[in-house]
Amino acid sequence: MTELVWFRNDLRLAxxxxxxxxxxxSKPVKACFLVTPGQWQEHDWSSARVxxxxxxxxxxxxxxxxxxxxxxxxxxxxFAESLDKLEAxxxxxxxxxxxxxEEYGINERRRDKQAHDRxxxxxxxxxxxxxxxxxxxxxxxTQQNEPYSxxxxxxxxWRSWIEExxxxxxxxxxSMGPEVEAEQTDTLPAPFKDAPNPLVANGEDAAHQQLxxxxxxxxxxxxxxxxxxxxxxxxxxxxxxxxxVLSGRQCLIAARQSGISxxxxxxxxxxxxxxxxxxxxxxxxxxxxxxxxxKPETEALVWNEPGEHFEAWKEGxxxxxIVDAAMRQLKTTGWMHNRLRMITAMFLTKNLFIDWRxxxxxxxxxxxxxxxxxxxxGWQWSASTGTDAAPYFRVFNxxxxxxxxxxxxxxxxxxxxxxxxxxxxRIHEPSKGGVIPKGYPRPIVDLKESRKEAIARFQALxx
DNA sequence: GTTCGATTGAG
DNA sequence: TCAATCGAA
Numbered sequence: 001m002t003e004l005v006w007f008r009n010d011l012r013l014a015x016x017x018x019x020x021x022x023x024x025x026s027k028p029v030k031a032c033f034l035v036t037p038g039q040w041q042e043h044d045w046s047s048a049r050v051x052x053x054x055x056x057x058x059x060x061x062x063x064x065x066x067x068x069x070x071x072x073x074x075x076x077x078x079f080a081e082s083l084d085k086l087e088a089x090x091x092x093x094x095x096x097x098x099x100x101x102e103e104y105g106i107n108e109r110r111r112d113k114q115a116h117d118r119x120x121x122x123x124x125x126x127x128x129x130x131x132x133x134x135x136x137x138x139x140x141x142t143q144q145n146e147p148y149s150x151x152x153x154x155x156x157x158w159r160s161w162i163e164e165x166x167x168x169x170x171x172x173x174x175s176m177g178p179e180v181e182a183e184q185t186d187t188l189p190a191p192f193k194d195a196p197n198p199l200v201a202n203g204e205d206a207a208h209q210q211l212x213x214x215x216x217x218x219x220x221x222x223x224x225x226x227x228x229x230x231x232x233x234x235x236x237x238x239x240x241x242x243x244x245v246l247s248g249r250q251c252l253i254a255a256r257q258s259g260i261s262x263x264x265x266x267x268x269x270x271x272x273x274x275x276x277x278x279x280x281x282x283x284x285x286x287x288x289x290x291x292x293x294x295k296p297e298t299e300a301l302v303w304n305e306p307g308e309h310f311e312a313w314k315e316g317x318x319x320x321x322i323v324d325a326a327m328r329q330l331k332t333t334g335w336m337h338n339r340l341r342m343i344t345a346m347f348l349t350k351n352l353f354i355d356w357r358x359x360x361x362x363x364x365x366x367x368x369x370x371x372x373x374x375x376x377x378g379w380q381w382s383a384s385t386g387t388d389a390a391p392y393f394r395v396f397n398x399x400x401x402x403x404x405x406x407x408x409x410x411x412x413x414x415x416x417x418x419x420x421x422x423x424x425x426r427i428h429e430p431s432k433g434g435v436i437p438k439g440y441p442r443p444i445v446d447l448k449e450s451r452k453e454a455i456a457r458f459q460a461l462x463x
Numbered sequence: 464g465t466t467c468g469a470t471t472g473a474g
Numbered sequence: 475t476c477a478a479t480c481g482a483a
């Protein structure tokens with residue numbers, strides 16, 4: 001009788017609850033990965049992400065093969081069809097027990113429930129593991145046993161849970177049998193083409209090297225440097241985390257074991273907490289995964305028609321240099337610096353007053369690290385429709401942000417070469433006091449007026 | 464029940 | 475200053 005590990009958003013050998021449990025149970029162990037392009041497209045997966053995931057699945061297949069575990073690729077279009085494939089696979093290989101780590105999007109939960117019901121009916125044990133976050137999802141609750149809707153108290157509770165529990169890593173499995181030949185999936189399925197060049201190196205080993213390198217080189221200065229897009233101040237681990245090549249738990253434990261102390265590392269650990277926080281929000285408030293606002297009253301907002309403004313935003317020709325630089329970075333590399341995600345999201349929702357859902361989808365369609373919980377959480381935060389939202393009257397001024405976080409215009413110059421010759425002052429707002437370089441647009445919206453209008457629309461919600 | 468601290472700023 | 479809101483005390 002065979003145990004089967006179903007890999008999904010957890011493409012790693014080390015610190016993987018489902019894999020460890022399956023290998024501890026009995027031999028032999030098999031593994032599978034379901035290739036579902038239609039579902040990925042429906043979920044706005046980017047080409048960059050699909051490429052990243054499939055390449056990492058191939059790396060995983062080779063690692064597992066060395067341990068005597070075959071990872072089989074099962075092809076189906078949607079989640080619904082994939083369950084037929086999974087069921088057939090289980091019958092064909094006489095699977096006794098299925099193991100997987102939970103995912104928390106609403107379609108994923110529905111799929112997992114159906115998988116559980118169908119396979120249980122065949123007499124197969126179905127074991128699921130709550131492994132996506134450092135503290136198991138649903139563990140961190142207020143004193144009234146309610147989910148937190150504000151980050152700071154959540155993070156305090158989260159930190160004390162870690163102190164009390166001292167989480168440890170699941171060991172990577174040892175050999176389960178003689179080496180087998182690794183199956184490999186071929187290149188990008190049909191809807192996903194023209195992925196940008198990979199931003200980060202392939203494989204679990206590369207992920208750990210990058211984590212170690214971050215801790216050695218940049219963690220201490222993280223708090224001071226992380227907001228400057230021209231500075232290499234962040235960990236850039238998000239593609240690995242979003243797709244489970246690394247776990248948040250591995251990051252946390254590596255940070256603690258590094259012996260580094262101080263504001264830098266603690267600020268970074270807070271980012272791991274943000275990730276857990278938003279996964280919990282997705283879990284406790286399923287409405288956010290069907291494009292509904294966390295704050296229901298904000299559903300009454302009437303957003304502008306997207307039109308030409310939305311096109312200009314997507315393509316990086318809004319006439320606001322920091323916004324355009326950021327949007328071009330996203331489209332070209334599949335990644336955007338976090339400070340810029342806030343600036344561009346705030347600009348779309350508060351200055352252009354375009355529905356946050358459109359921005360959320362565009363980010364997903366382009367990001368290599370697109371992760372429903374964090375992307376939705378971040379967008380709703382920016383749009384003031386979400387948890388712990390910035391008060392609606394607090395609207396970033398993108399020019400001010402640009403002056404503060406890209407003071408020499410280095411980042412703008414990199415992505416908006418039309419403006420490269422402007423001096424450090426003018427580059428943030430070329431329309432002010434001088435001739436705009438040829439080929440660069442005037443601002444498509446008046447920042448001051450649009451800010452006032454947005455605040456008024458939010459104010460009107462309360463009346 | 465009420466106060467109080469805190470909240471990835473801007474004008 | 476502006477100013478909303480949650481959670482803890």
